Amino acid sequence: MRGLTHRAVDRAAGMPPGTTSAYYRTRQALLAALVRRLVDRDQGELQGLGEEQPRPRSADELAAGIAAFVETRLTGDGRERSLARYACAVESARHPELREILVPRENAARDAVRDFLADRGVEDADGRTLTLLACVDGLVFDRLVGGGQVPVEEIQGLVEAALR
Template sequence: MTRDRRTVLADAALSVLADGGMRALTHRAVDAAAGLPTGTTSAYLRTRKALLSALAVRLVELDQTELREAAESTPLRPQADPDELAEALARFSEARLTGEGRRRTLARYACAVESVYHPELREVLAPRENAARDAVRAVLAAHGVADPDGRTVTLLACVDGLVFERLTGPAADAGGLCDEIRALVRAALRP
């Protein structure tokens, strides 16, 4: 089965953005990355806004798939201890720092910054409910956290901040990530 042309273009746009940043993201660069004739991207996605929207929609689709698969491959029991939760979050975070996960993370952060100037991207990029988020919320609730929804959002935002720091900071690696996430999990579990 072949992917539709818009998906091919969105995947190529994601690659261009991850490899070269927002300035590199042009219709012509996407054509080249997709191996398609010049003008193809413009024919399907006429404006830069349309190109960014298609890229963001595809990015969210890939992220949601990854989150669902992570929840299925490493299911967390609601009674999981804090170390189990920290290890699961660390594994997921480390995957966002290497290989294809790293490339998507770079594209995600570039899109997040761009959403400041293109508010229509904010809705596309807004965090969504998914099985992985539900699992974290269930663990926090099972441990008696008073506001598991709010604590889940805060915990995951803090973990995302660690990923951002690892990706952009001077020590761009995952070293010590599990220990830092373990501290965040313990803080989330405090009454």
């Protein structure tokens, strides 16, 4: 986060010095724009994922879908964005205005998990969905910073626990 400056953004974007500060006058405005952009990209991806994937028919299918998303988009090709998201989350502890931007949003992928749980009679499917996804988020964080794996068996265990 210390490296996020107007000059650094100008340099990385190949823009003349001062361009970024013309749009975002303060570092806080720059940081808020970064967080909004991350959230917008994540939401677009999650919305598309939920719409393009068939609804899971079993706990194994749901776990496999979550595991594939973790492997390809969160810890694979999307590794840098995931790390940036976690850095922004930590920064939001000092800047409460960022927390509001980072609040989990509704999207088609989250709806698919909630609908799967609700269709199986899980009480408080909304709450269980948030808990399940928070646990998966913890596994992703561990893999990104600790080099650990996120085995599909772990995700299957989380899905099965959400169903109980």
